[in-house]
Amino acid sequence: VSALSQIRERVRALIFRSCEERELEEELRHHIEMETQANLHRGMDHEEARRQAFLAFGGVERFKEDVRDARGVVLLEDLVRDVRLALRRLARNPGFSIPVAATLAMGIGATTAVVTLVHAALIRPLPYADADRLVVIRHTASRAELPMSGASAGTLHLYRANSRAFEDAALYREATVPLTDRDQPEQVRVASVTPAMLNVLRPTVFVGQWLAPGAFGASRFDGILISHALWVRRYGADPGIIGQTIELERRRITVNGVLPPGFGFPHAGTDAWEAITWPDQDISHARLRELSYEAIARLAPGVLSADAERELNRLVPSFADAFADVAPQQVAEMGLRVSVVPLKDAIVGDTRSPLLLLLATALFLLIITWANASTLTLVRTMRLRRAVAVERALGAGPLRVARRLITESMTLATLGGAVGLGLAAVAISARFGFAEDAIPRLREIRIDATTVMVASGLAVVSGVIMGTIACLSASLSDAARGLSAAGRATTGRREQTLGRMLVAGQIALALALMIGSALMAESFWRLSRVQLGFRPHGAVVFSLPIPPLAVARNDASELPFLYHRMAYTNAEVLARLRLLPGIQAAEAASISGFPLTPAASSYNSRVAVADGARASAEDWPYAQRSFATPGYFAAMGIPVLSGRTFRDEDTGAREHGVVLSASLARALFRDESPIGQHVRWASRPNGPQFVVVGVVGDVPSETVRDGPTRVLYLPNNYPPRADTITGVVHNHLPNDEMFVVRTELPISALLPAIQGIVRDIDPKLLATRVSTLEQLVSSDMARTRLTMLLLMIASAVALALGVIGIYGVLSYTVNQRTNEIGIRIALGQSPGAVLRMVGWHGARIALIGVAGGLLAAFVLTRYLRSLLYEVSASDPMAFTTMAALLLAVAFVASYIPARRAARIDPARALRAE
């Protein structure tokens, strides 16, 4: 064993002693030997010669030390030794070091992960050249009930011609379409973009070789540019694909280039850019049209987005002159305005507040873990006082003691930080469990220098905090007092006050988090109890995008043909589905008006009572147009409130039947019965009229939160009758239907059957958006649920730490005062009084914490407001119940040490002295 340990010592010496150290050793040995040699020549015997040599030299070790000092490496070597000592001491004291390292790891890990996320989503520049000059152009019409909408070719043409604010501007619109050129059809995200997009975003493009931005001329951009990811995934990164055609929605398009790796717009996952252009005469005729495209522009150097916005808004009054399809007073009436928003802000959008909430939660946790680590450090240093006093009595200077305490804190903090970084890395690489599109730019998130810097910075701060607390506590009592204090059970008042303050602070933060999570839980509960208006259980939905052939774009005469083809496809799919075993119903309706499914706003139209008179067309309500099969309401579980659903005869040219949603019926007819009444499009007083045959229950619009949507249901009978096609109703193409299948079968069993049927009918079609109605509901509530869960976890952790804090401080106090309490009991104080005394001690801490927590929550919950649903940010229920809960838990935490105090045996306590 000794040989082994000797070897171990040698190895350690070799590792830790630098080369210089060995050289110094050799040099000094040489000196001693030379001196010994000289002494031998002077006639001394060997023993004496050596002794005299050492005497003449002086203390070998001392001079070695001096040489090291002169060399300046002493710090590093001392550090290594200190850290090793600290590690050994920490390992001997797992009851302190493990909880502290674990809480620090959690606090640092959570904060690091969240900061990385927030940095990636909110702060880091977008991955486009000169991204801070990129803006999106949108239009709002405050008086037309239109949501934010984009731009049109007409508006952009006008802006480009009349404004100097932009270098260039482009339109785009992203859609998911089937790529059908290989055996395996694949859904890809294709952005239709105007060629100017190359000038706006300036990607490097691969055409046989990577061309610098701008080298691939904007004017040459036609066909399609595919993303690097698609190129690799589907075409094996074959450069030969350039110039070949691929088949998208059955249209053959030439691949003209590959976008650079990691580049994607509008999303990181966009698979291709397809060039769109409008015939010149379309633009010279200049129509405003629907504002259904997104517009992105590159500001000219030095131009601010606010300046650009002002300039564009000056152009708005000229819309009536510029566009044939806008009536002069219409623009003013709509309250049309242009907004120019930096691209980054547009991308972040409404995820900013949940992200900031996440950040705030993490910071809360971090502060709580700091307070917790400080409390534990404080308690430990108080226990350590005797050892420190001995050290100082033996001559260790105050700096030496401080160095030891700080090294310990720093070592512990470094451990915590390292584990925290690991935890953060796990969370980041799992993308926090979010869906890719749940948070903008989530795909871009990486474990990068920021992550490491944040983690190490937090570790250093943690170490400094704990070290300061430890030194403060150690210096509060000098050596002499420390020694005597260890013998006589007095307590350091000031440390106790500091400890109580830390615990009260922890409790305050914990309460604020608890109240936040209670508010979120209540919102979630209320959201989940909203009357959905349909039966989510046991229904599978999917959509079947049928590519409109290119020919349809400008040729109205093709419409009937297309309509038939699509309608028959839909009818066939429904008929085949109904034949499957285990299927109770299969129906379809337009995507607009379908609950919890986003649809383009262009389906929104104003509906008027046919013979009704209101001051202007703008007074009539908007409604989503939905084309529904007669069995749709039954299949969805939407109740028919009055009247009936569609019948075949409802698709006549004269008496075209429609069904109203309850909210639309109320908006049009108030308390009158709508059945048998006539309605029309508000914009076409002399257009077709429809007779109301029924009223059905409301369903929510895109999200449950926004409440019910008004829907005008038109009959979608298959096969269609000729007169519905030829323009009586609409020029609606049934290419975006949502199919609903009522069944008890699991989605996994049904999906192959659905895809099989679709492939059978048309091998190039692909069912998309396949999910259950329940999944739609749950993903709609995902953000609320996620926020709630997050706050709940955070507040549970905070509560636990706060309770540990109270318990720890009280236990320590009881230990310290054992002697005093023993005397009290010996002098006749009842155990009940002792219990109350110690209990009150804990209760006071808790009460101070609760008061602070209520105040903090009152200030902070207002930032939750945008995430709450039908709950006030200062909901008294949440505030009182959480305060009560925390007090109750704090009471239990103080009861245990208090009871221990009450049971102190005076004889034993006094003897323990």
Add this chain to the structure above:
Amino acid sequence: MPEDRSELLQGTLELLVLKTLSLEPMHGWGIAQRIQQMSRDIFQVNQGSLYPALQRMKMKGWITSEWRTTESNRRARYYALTSAGRKQLAAERAEWERTSSAVNWILDWSGALP
């Protein structure tokens, strides 16, 4: 050893080392021997204090060191003066002469102003 005294000796010791090395490069023991020969009865110096002084002078760039073989065929670290060291020697020597002549002047002063 009290701090102030070693402090006092330090400058002198460095001057002596510089002087010794200006003659030829030498190893630590050799320097010690030479200084001892020169000042045996004047200074009570631990030979060991030579080494921190050498290290400090090396850090200041006055001397360099390299491992060489001695006449007796052993490895030893030899120190040699750099040009900065040579300048330092000149400066310290001038300083020393100025100080010592001032001290001598005071000691020789008989009370009459010159």
